[in-house]
Amino acid sequence: MSLWSEFRRDRIYVNGTWTEAADSSTITVTNPADGSVIGMVPNAGAAETRLAIEAAACAFESFSQISANDRARMLRDMATAILDNQAALAELLTREQGKPLAEARGEIAMSAAYIQWFAEEARRVYGDTIPSPWVDRRIIVNRQPVGVVGAITPWNFPSSMLARKIGPALAAGCTIVAKPASQTPYSALAWGVLAEQVGIPAGVINIVTGDARAVGGELTANPLVRKITFTGSTAVGKTLLRQAADTVKKVSMELGGNAPFIVFDDADIGKAVEGAIAAKFRNAGQTCVCTNRIYVQSSIHDEFIEAFAAATQKLTVGSGLDHGVTTGPLIDDNAVAKLQEFLDDAVTKGARVVTGGKRHALGGRFFEPTVLTEATEDMSFAREEIFGPLAPIFRFETEEEAIRFANETEFGLAAYFYTRDLGRAFRVSEKLQYGLVGINEGIITTEVAPFGGMKESGIGREGSKHGLDDYLELKYVCIGGLANR
Ligand SMILES: NC(=O)C1=CN([C@@H]2O[C@H](COP(=O)(O)OP(=O)(O)OC[C@H]3O[C@@H](n4cnc5c(N)ncnc54)[C@H](OP(=O)(O)O)[C@@H]3O)[C@@H](O)[C@H]2O)C=CC1
Numbered sequence: 276m277s278l279w280s281e282f283r284r285d286r287i288y289v290n291g292t293w294t295e296a297a298d299s300s301t302i303t304v305t306n307p308a309d310g311s312v313i314g315m316v317p318n319a320g321a322a323e324t325r326l327a328i329e330a331a332a333c334a335f336e337s338f339s340q341i342s343a344n345d346r347a348r349m350l351r352d353m354a355t356a357i358l359d360n361q362a363a364l365a366e367l368l369t370r371e372q373g374k375p376l377a378e379a380r381g382e383i384a385m386s387a388a389y390i391q392w393f394a395e396e397a398r399r400v401y402g403d404t405i406p407s408p409w410v411d412r413r414i415i416v417n418r419q420p421v422g423v424v425g426a427i428t429p430w431n432f433p434s435s436m437l438a439r440k441i442g443p444a445l446a447a448g449c450t451i452v453a454k455p456a457s458q459t460p461y462s463a464l465a466w467g468v469l470a471e472q473v474g475i476p477a478g479v480i481n482i483v484t485g486d487a488r489a490v491g492g493e494l495t496a497n498p499l500v501r502k503i504t505f506t507g508s509t510a511v512g513k514t515l516l517r518q519a520a521d522t523v524k525k526v527s528m529e530l531g532g533n534a535p536f537i538v539f540d541d542a543d544i545g546k547a548v549e550g551a552i553a554a555k556f557r558n559a560g561q562t563c564v565c566t567n568r569i570y571v572q573s574s575i576h577d578e579f580i581e582a583f584a585a586a587t588q589k590l591t592v593g594s595g596l597d598h599g600v601t602t603g604p605l606i607d608d609n610a611v612a613k614l615q616e617f618l619d620d621a622v623t624k625g626a627r628v629v630t631g632g633k634r635h636a637l638g639g640r641f642f643e644p645t646v647l648t649e650a651t652e653d654m655s656f657a658r659e660e661i662f663g664p665l666a667p668i669f670r671f672e673t674e675e676e677a678i679r680f681a682n683e684t685e686f687g688l689a690a691y692f693y694t695r696d697l698g699r700a701f702r703v704s705e706k707l708q709y710g711l712v713g714i715n716e717g718i719i720t721t722e723v724a725p726f727g728g729m730k731e732s733g734i735g736r737e738g739s740k741h742g743l744d745d746y747l748e749l750k751y752v753c754i755g756g757l758a759n760r
């Protein structure tokens with residue numbers, strides 16, 4: 276059995292080689308549970324990124340020419356290697372990110388699932404033949420890899436967000452330069468270790484840690500990069516979109532959310548509570564699909580709150596490495612301060628704390644899972660992503676009102692609602708302006724379904740048969756001169 280430390284690399288992975296930053300500068304990586312130093316990774320910049328892009332462009336020449344079967348085999352081997360090392364990769368993830376080990380294991384399994392899925396999809400990149408309007412010509416449409424992909428990923432899912440990008444990139448025949456979040460670089464560098472283990476050719480996968488603006492600037496400006504794929508905040512996504520415009524790159528953006536969770540009066544309240552706990556408190560509330568606003572219909576409002584608060588009190592806060600912990604620390608001190616601001620703003624405007632409401636007795640970055648009632652639309656979490664274990668409960672009267680409240684945001688990633696009325700299930704899901712809708716389910720992410728947002732939550736979809744589209748160019752080929760002589 277491998278150990279987590281066997282996957283820890285303190286170098287960037289460029290062209291199949293582990294190297295330092297040109298000026299040897301480093302970024303210190305700490306464990307958010309106790310602030311202890313895990314290690315130091317290179318603080319690379321534009322020059323190292325350029326080398327990685329050039330290596331990826333060179334590798335693309337041969338990698339894009341190998342058979343789909345061979346690429347599928349490499350991806351299958353990678354999925355197997357991930358699962359063989361699940362415990363070690365999960366521990367590495369928990370140490371740098373903080374989530375409970377059980378969730379980290381789940382994330383690593385999800386990474387393997389994405390890679391396995393795209394191994395299968397690699398063999399199904401079909402083209403078209405189109406009936407020709409000319410008797411002497413034939414029309415063929417091929418799908419070809421876009422080329423070098425630049426990927427930028429966040430700290431909340433440091434392994435699986437890369438899996439969603441590496442999987443389709445390699446399945447399509449693209450090569451990739453990835454820049455992970457500086458707070459969680461090790462789970463990304465571990466992809467370099469996996470690439471070596473399974474014999475992915477040098478230059479196909481490159482991982483560059485370092486200065487976000489410098490690395491991101493080079494990835495978006497360099498004409499050799501033909502696609503940018505990003506998961507993270509909407510603000511940074513908009514910056515990258517602007518930067519990528521100068522060289523007209525393809526873009527995929529998985530950005531912020533503001534997920535409503537609606538409980539109608541005909542819902543199974545026990546199931547709704549269970550779903551709300553999962554949708555709200557997973558990863559200590561730090562996922563882009565986490566519930567941000569819970570709307571409960573008036574007639575069941577008090578009953579729901581009582582059950583939801585009781586379930587929230589059962590959550591166990593602590594280090595993700597400790598047995599039985601369900602809620603780890605927040606990623607950094609800023610996240611704790613921001614959560615406190617949301618809470619103070621709401622309480623000042625009339626919200627009531629039902630449970631939690633302060634930093635946890637453990638200190639550091641731990642926060643008590645918190646339930647607030649009497650939430651109103653003028654409170655800042657009505658518009659902004661909370662990204663923490665704070666559950667505000669709003670009250671509503673009618674179905675129309677719930678839909679209006681739910682859609683009153685510039686975001687459109689995930690939405691959830693609970694009902695036993697089939698007609699309502701269809702009506703409401705069709706009116707919600709969201710890319711993902713969970714009906715009577717609080718966790719719906721899977722590699723087989725398209726993940727992505729509407730409005731300012733993003734562009735494109737990851738996972739599913741659609742997840743390959745953005746990594747492929749359509750090429751129309753017209754073959755002429757075929758008339759009988
Ligand atoms: N949709 C989602 O899944 C996520 C949403 N968020 C939201 O964003 C908020 C802030 O989180 P944060 O970590 O700051 O998210 P960011 O969007 O700032 O970071 C995500 C990634 O983008 C990189 N990055 C930051 N600035 C630039 C830039 N100018 N050019 C290129 N890359 C850049 C980061 O690098 P580095 O780490 O080196 O700064 C990281 O790799 C959260 O509280 C949450 O609301 C955050 C993470 C994921």
Ligand SMILES: O=C(O)CCCC(=O)O
Pocket residue numbers: 431432506529561562563564720
């Ligand atoms: O927060 C994200 O960006 C991705 C969420 C993935 C998941 O739902 O497992």
